[in-house]
Amino acid sequence: MNGPVLLGAPGCVTPLGASLEETFTAMQAGRCGLRPEAFPGSEAPVHVGRCDEAVLTGSGRRAQRLLGAAVRRTMGGLARSLRTLPRTAWVLATTKGDVRALEEGRPDDALLPLFARRAGVALGLPGNPVVVSNACISGTLAVQVAADMVRSGEADHVLVAGMDEATDFVLSGFHCLHAIASGPCRPFDDARDGISLGEAAASVVVTRDASLFRHGPIATYLGGAMGNDANHISGPSRTGEGLVRAVESALREAALAPQAVTHVNAHGTGSVYNDGMEHIAFTRLGLGHAPVNSYKGYFGHTLGAAGLLESLVAVHALRQGLMLRSLGATGSATLPGIDVLHEHRPTAGRILLKTSSGFGGCNAAILLHA
Known part of the structure; x- marks a missing residue:
């Protein structure tokens, strides 16, 4: 199929909402999803963005439920199921995957390819996942990887998902680097002094087929x-x-x-x-x-x-x-x-x-x- 490469059927769960629309509405209203928390080794509280546990439905480990909350939104925005379409792939962007398994002393379960395969099976996603784990550019790079797959003819439809949790393991790493902000982070402000960590999952489908989207492409x-x-x-x-x-x-x-x-x-x-x-x-x-x-x-x-x-x-x-x-x-x-x-x-x-x-x-x- 020829034509432009399109993105559509967005899904996400964030500290501000269980969908893209909810998240955008909260942002438009100027809401901040960062909340202060006590953290071992830190004299002052750290501000972290956490998702509402009530929206992380289903079974399985928390990382898988977080990912699933976004992916199910995306699948609901499609006119046809990806499971029925040939030449379909999926890409997962994550830096830590189910890192809680590592914290619990089960390092094999924390391996990113294993986490991605298990999540794909649970969510009914087709084929073996492509895992993109390249630090903080992973989500942006995953969109590029998916677009390249479609442009090259490697796949006709690619579901792209990105997910990471805000765990003690992750917070500890940035705390050791003295990189955590003293309050909610202030990007591009003269008084900025560090980052605030958050957690979220997001997903979208990349394809040339505009008819695949119930509400048309978004980009x-x-x-x-x-x-x-x-x-x-x-x-x-x-x-x-x-x-x-x-x-x-x-x-x-x-x-x-x-x-x-x-x-x-x-x-x-x-x-x-x-x-x-x-x-x-x-x-x-x-x-x-x-x-x-x-x-x-x-x-x-x-x-x-x-x-x-x-x-x-x-x-x-x-x-x-x-x-x-x-x-x-x-x-x-x-x-x-x-x-x-x-x-x-x-x-x-x-x-x-x-x-x-x-x-x-x-x-x-x-x-x-x-």
Whole structure:
């Protein structure tokens, strides 16, 4: 089948809601899903975004139920069951999978391919899963992998899902790096001082067949790329080189100039170094005209789910004629040359650049038409 590569039937569960619509409505109202919690080894509470246990229905372990809550939304948005369609695949983006199994002393059960296979069987997903686990770019990269599978003819339909839990194991790692914010994270704010972790699951189907979606596609995939600056095991590049290369490659694949981008949904963790690196990269790329935001002030950094979840929210917002403010950012004087959204802003633009960056110097960018 020829034609553009489409995204549709979005599903998600977040600290702000059990669907994309619920999550967007809460964000539009300025709600923050981060709540203070006591954490061993920390004198002050840490702010974490957790999903409502009431929406994690079904049987199985919590990670599988979290993933299933999003995937069932997606499957309900399809006109035909993926189980009946040939040449169908699925991709899982996650950094930790069912890491609670590791905490419980069962390391084999924490292996990502095993978790993905078990989840796929339980959810009735076709075939063997492709697992994308590349730090914090996993969700964005998974969309690119799925689009490449469709474009190359490897598959006709690909379900993409991203999921990670906020567990003590994950929180401990970032706490040891002294990376946790003193309050709710404040991406692109002058007073930002660290990240807030969250948990979520998100899913979508990538295909050329628009008739597969009950309510039509939500976006067209234009291009994507990844790059690695090999700067440091955890610190971002001081020059933004890896992100610049990823965005430039994505723009080339989409046959677009930087001026065509009407909105940037950035990684925006709220750390001094990540947001500073993105500021440098966006300035180098000539993206000062495109309003920039981050969603992590609403529900935290959701790791493997982040890139996919944030792409879906940004596309949904653009389809409503809106760019959401970067919650927590009240002043960005130290980041001159980029247009950080301090308030919601109406827009007629439809070209979204989504960027993600992660440990090990990895960077990813995709371009979507809402």
